[in-house]
Amino acid sequence: MVILEGKTLAAQIKEGLKERVQTVTFALQRAPRLVGISWQGDYGGYLYLTKEVKAARALGIKADIVELDENTSPKDFFLLLGKVYGDESIDALLIPRPLPPALNDLDIAPLINDKQDIDGASLVSMGRLFMCKTWQQVKNLKTFVPCCALAVMRLFEYHKINLEGKKVAVIGRSNTVGGPLAKMLTCANATITLCHTKTKDLKSILLNQDIVISATGNARFIKADMIAKDTVVIDVGTNLDENGKLCGDCDFEAISQTNPISPVPGGVGPLTLACLLENIVLSSERKIK
16 A cells, blocks of 8 residues: 655655744744635635634744635625735735635736746746646746645655656646646646546546546545556545545545555645645745845
């Protein structure tokens, strides 16, 4: 059994961040500041945001959540984004998706300040990522990339999983995980099949892959008979099962008997939080004259 855990690397990333926060606080005469905008109807996103706020505060970062609900109007949401955009005291902005139904289809990417955009959601940040051809170019970006996708890439690096020439299926095409992750994997010289709800005969596709990455948001959707033996499986899902227990997209107990797999919790999740914390600090450090 090979478990691709992310907690050890997450701890390594967070090591030293508290000292960097103290340095920034002295230089700017204020603590680094994070603002999260979310709603409790998005269980996975809100869970991660509350964990991020708690972890940020433990480092000395000022962190707050602006709560949305089903009654928040597009006008009020746009006014909020405009206020955040122009606030120099805000170093980091997080907006987990999905938003409430009335807001979810709004084009907000142009209204996100790329200097605050620690999760790579702005038009500038996403555009710069998709202009990259190599993984080194991604690493050299002065903007940020989506942290969940980045966490998957860092998990591969940490466990020394070579991506060059590998066949990789990414299940899920969201702008926060699947889409940018497919681009990053391509920059790392993998050959990508991007699967989604309209993909036909998913099982036959997955059985022909070296690596399978699931970001569907469906509890235990990926079964053992859909994965060939020894295929590497990365589970990005954050779901509640029928008993209210946190689980991933994959049937971990069955798949882990024959395949290397990342656990939920303890895999991509801790790394995503660590990458976000690191980006909050980096964003505030860039303001030091």
